[in-house]
Amino acid sequence: MPKILILADLHHDFWQEAGKDPLANADFSGVDLLLIAGDLSNKAHVRWKYALASIGQHINLSKVCIFPGNHDYYDGRLDREDKLEAIAQGMGARFVQQHEIILGRTRLLCCTLWTDMMLGGNRGRNGAEAMERMNDFRCIRVEREHYRKLRPHHTTDVHARHLG
Ligand SMILES: [Fe+2]
Structure with missing residues (x-):
């Protein structure tokens, strides 16, 4: 049976800042697939390459699949996933936003999903409260709308698309 390891919310950049490798003691022997399921780092368009390089010291990046979480978009653009895809592919990993992975009898449906x-x-009320309280709506922009700040309707639109 294939061995799948799923990591989410690793926030590798914080570990790197602290001079630590979060995977230093992890055992990757026999792992067929490592799925990084969101939030490898803030500012992914700058930091994914360093985080992936570090992960690549433990496991061949051809076995790594990755899709972004909300924090990965920070200081970036919701609608520029192509940049993240290029980084992942450039490092030899697979970008699997809205992809299905089938390994043996296991099927993984990969997407950020956001929220409805x-x-x-x-x-309406939830969106207004989220705008006030969540950093997502201060730290992520939408390039096609002249780099305006992310609003709840942007993420609910993505949610509907990812469900489809
Ligand atoms: Fe997170």
Whole structure:
């Protein structure tokens, strides 16, 4: 049976800042696939290459699949995933946003997903509260809209697309 390791919220950049390798004691022997399922780092368009290079010291990056989490978009653009894809591919990893991975009898559906903002049934109120309280709406921009700040409707649109 294939061995799949899923890591999420690694925030490798914080570890690097502290001079530590979060995977120093991890055992990758026999791992067929490492899925990095969101939030490898803030500012992914700058930092993914360093984080992936570090991970590549433990496992061949051809076995690594990655898609972004919300923090990966920080200081970047929601609609410039092509940059993240290019970095992943350039490092020899697979960018799997909205991809299906089938390994043996296991099927992994990969996407950021975001949220529908429908908790409690009031999208408008939830969106307004999210705008006030969540850094996502200060730290991510939308390039096609003249680099305006991310708004809740952008992420609910992506949510609908990722569900589809
Ligand atoms: Fe996170």
